[in-house]
Amino acid sequence: AQSVSQHNHHVILSEAASLELGCNYSYGGTVNLFWYVQYPGQHLQLLLKYFSGDPLVKGIKGFEAEFIKSKFSFNLRKPSVQWSDTAEYFCAAGAGSYQLTFGKGTKLSVIP
Amino acid sequence: DGGITQSPKYLFRKEGQNVTLSCEQNLNHDAMYWYRQDPGQGLRLIYYSQIVNDFQKGDIAEGYSVSREKKESFPLTVTSAQKNPTAFYLCASSGVTGYQPQHFGDGTRLSIL
Numbered sequence: 001a002q003s004v005s006q007h008n009h010h011v012i013l014s015e016a017a018s019l020e021l022g023c024n025y026s027y028g029g030t031v032n033l034f035w036y037v038q039y040p041g042q043h044l045q046l047l048l049k050y051f052s053g054d055p056l057v058k059g060i061k062g063f064e065a066e067f068i069k070s071k072f073s074f075n076l077r078k079p080s081v082q083w084s085d086t087a088e089y090f091c092a093a094g095a096g097s098y099q100l101t102f103g104k105g106t107k108l109s110v111i112p
Numbered sequence: 113d114g115g116i117t118q119s120p121k122y123l124f125r126k127e128g129q130n131v132t133l134s135c136e137q138n139l140n141h142d143a144m145y146w147y148r149q150d151p152g153q154g155l156r157l158i159y160y161s162q163i164v165n166d167f168q169k170g171d172i173a174e175g176y177s178v179s180r181e182k183k184e185s186f187p188l189t190v191t192s193a194q195k196n197p198t199a200f201y202l203c204a205s206s207g208v209t210g211y212q213p214q215h216f217g218d219g220t221r222l223s224i225l
Contacts, residue, residue: 009152034213043116044202044216090154099170100214102147104154 002027004093006103013081014111021076021106023091033074034092034100035065044090050074061085086110114139116217118203123222125190125197133188133220135203144186145204145214148172155202161186162208190222198224 007022025031035047048059055067065076074091088107094100116137125131137144143162147155157170161180175194180186186205190197200221204214 004154006154036216043218044204046213046215049213092155099157099160102155104152 002093002101004091004101004103006089006091006106008106009104010107010109012109012111015083016080019076019078019081019085019108021089021091021108023074023076023103024072025074025091025093025101026072027093027095027101030095031093032095033065033067034094035059035063035074035076036090036092036102037087038090038105039087047076047089081108081110083110083112116203116205116215118201118217118220120220121218123220124225125222126225128192130189130191131197131222133190133201133203133222135186135188135217136184137186137203137205137215137217138184139205139215140183141205141215142183142208143206144180145206146170146176146178146186146188147202147204149200149202149219158188158201197222 003026005024033050036044037047038044047063048057050057050067058064063078067074088105090105091103092100119134145160146158149155156172158176159178161167167178167180177189200219202219203217206212206214
């Protein structure tokens with residue numbers, strides 16, 4: 001069965017600290033990978049996506065993620081977080097757009 | 113602006129009642145989805161539809177029903193058979209050609225009185 005694991009339930013960082021959120025997936029065959037963000041009171045927004053090609057993908061707001069096939073990982077990174085990055089982050093995997101499997105989410109709290 | 117509209121934002125239901133959540137999109141997307149979001153559980157797929165008049169069960173379809181009579185609309189009914197309906201419900205849509213990400217609505221929070 002497909003599954004997505006996010007290692008951290010809640011991460012607390014000070015502004016300007018570097019961020020890395022872990023995501024591992026268990027998925028047979030070709031996989032498409034996504035990171036979504038849910039800011040307080042807002043709908044889920046796509047941060048970035050990986051379908052093929054360069055395993056280092058850049059998204060909005062300075063986020064990036066690296067697809068490491070051998071480790072079944074798709075970790076999200078940002079060199080320097082801001083208070084406005086406080087949100088919940090979801091990793092998702094699937095074949096195409098159908099039946100995405102989401103991780104349980106990681107809450108990020110950034111302290112000014 | 114194109115997007116997904118879910119209504120109402122908050123919904124209250126009495127025990128034993130069915131309730132229908134609305135989802136409308138004007139993105140011209142063929143595929144639509146319903147997810148349930150519970151704290152610490154992430155998003156779990158309830159139903160999805162790739163085309164009008166067709167839909168498939170997701171991981172947690174029991175106690176729910178859907179219809180897809182129009183491309184723009186994908187209403188979800190939470191029936192009295194759903195034992196734990198209190199949750200945040202999210203509707204999404206996507207294209208079906210190539211690799212297209214899902215776009216989400218603002219959600220409906222359902223509570224049992």
